[in-house]
Amino acid sequence: MRYAQLVIGPAGSGKSTYCNALVQQGVDLNRNIEVVNLDPAAEYFDYQPVVDIRELIHVQDTMEDEELHFGPNGGLVFCIEYLLENSDWLHDKLGDQEDDYILFDCPGQIELYTHLTAMKKLVKQLQDWNFNVCSVFLVDVQFMTDGAKFLSGTMAALTVMVNLEIPHVNILSKMDLLSVGARKRLDRFLDPDAHAILGDIELNGMSAFNEKHRNLTETIGKLIESYSLVRFIPLNLKDHESIADILITIDNVIQYGEDQDVRSKDYEEEDPENSD
Numbered sequence: 001m002r003y004a005q006l007v008i009g010p011a012g013s014g015k016s017t018y019c020n021a022l023v024q025q026g027v028d029l030n031r032n033i034e035v036v037n038l039d040p041a042a043e044y045f046d047y048q049p050v051v052d053i054r055e056l057i058h059v060q061d062t063m064e065d066e067e068l069h070f071g072p073n074g075g076l077v078f079c080i081e082y083l084l085e086n087s088d089w090l091h092d093k094l095g096d097q098e099d100d101y102i103l104f105d106c107p108g109q110i111e112l113y114t115h116l117t118a119m120k121k122l123v124k125q126l127q128d129w130n131f132n133v134c135s136v137f138l139v140d141v142q143f144m145t146d147g148a149k150f151l152s153g154t155m156a157a158l159t160v161m162v163n164l165e166i167p168h169v170n171i172l173s174k175m176d177l178l179s180v181g182a183r184k185r186l187d188r189f190l191d192p193d194a195h196a197i198l199g200d201i202e203l204n205g206m207s208a209f210n211e212k213h214r215n216l217t218e219t220i221g222k223l224i225e226s227y228s229l230v231r232f233i234p235l236n237l238k239d240h241e242s243i244a245d246i247l248i249t250i251d252n253v254i255q256y257g258e259d260q261d262v263r264s265k266d267y268e269e270e271d272p273e274n275s276d
């Protein structure tokens with residue numbers, strides 16, 4: 001069996017930095033962790049990729065091509081589709097080493113994970129090549145420190161989980177940048193709790209918008225609560241233990257499928273196969 005983390009998340013959420021930290025952790029543990037760069041627009045990263053999509057296609061190629069003439073976003077999607085059409089190239093580059101452990105550093109274009117099918121196809125391809133694949137969704141914690149932001153980050157994570165349908169881990173990146181006060185506020189949300197999130201929104205002032213959409217917000221809060229496994233794990237790359245813990249957690253997810261179930265608790269309760 002081979003193992004793969006699909007490292008995904010919005011632009012600038014810390015995907016490449018995370019990959020590099022895990023490679024370093026691998027060195028410390030005498031474990032070989034490799035990285036494949038799948039970002040055709042990447043300009044800089046600290047690791048040495050074993051495979052780099054930019055050798056096959058660069059986003060600039062799609063923007064400068066007379067016929068294609070894509071903008072940066074359309075160009076990125078085109079590049080991933082081009083990679084899938086040329087999957088033999090990736091297959092050759094990856095080789096077929098048993099037990100290898102590869103991080104796929106993906107582009108920061110959220111629609112690739114929320115509703116387009118390209119990433120799903122890539123996952124299927126990797127599974128056909130004997131990879132156990134787990135998605136690791138990074139969200140910059142600075143965008144999660146009040147109720148409204150946490151709600152929207154959680155919805156984004158849920159959308160990705162439901163779309164990709166593979167074992168999944170959500171990570172709050174850049175924890176070292178949080179103030180003590182912000183960390184305390186965050187702690188109240190980390191166990192999915194609709195009341196804490198809604199309470200915070202009210203605390204921050206019931207704007208006319210919030211008042212008008214209170215029922216909607218409440219329903220979304222309950223939805224998140226019922227998907228009780230949409231959890232975020234805080235990751236502080238300045239803390240060695242935090243990196244070690246995340247690697248163990250993800251190892252368990254990849255190897256033993258101890259993943260976050262995308263079905264809601266309510267659904268499980270109603271599922272006849274789960275009833276006595």
Ligand SMILES: Nc1nc2c(ncn2[C@@H]2O[C@H](COP(=O)(O)OP(=O)(O)OP(=O)(O)O)[C@@H](O)[C@H]2O)c(=O)[nH]1
Binds near residue numbers: 009013015173177236
């Ligand atoms: N303080 C701090 N900065 C971080 C951390 N992770 C990433 N950064 C910084 O955040 C910026 C973006 O990090 P990247 O790792 O390039 O993010 P990315 O998700 O790969 O970005 P894209 O490839 O553009 O999608 C860089 O300036 C990093 O140095 C972290 O844990 N702590």
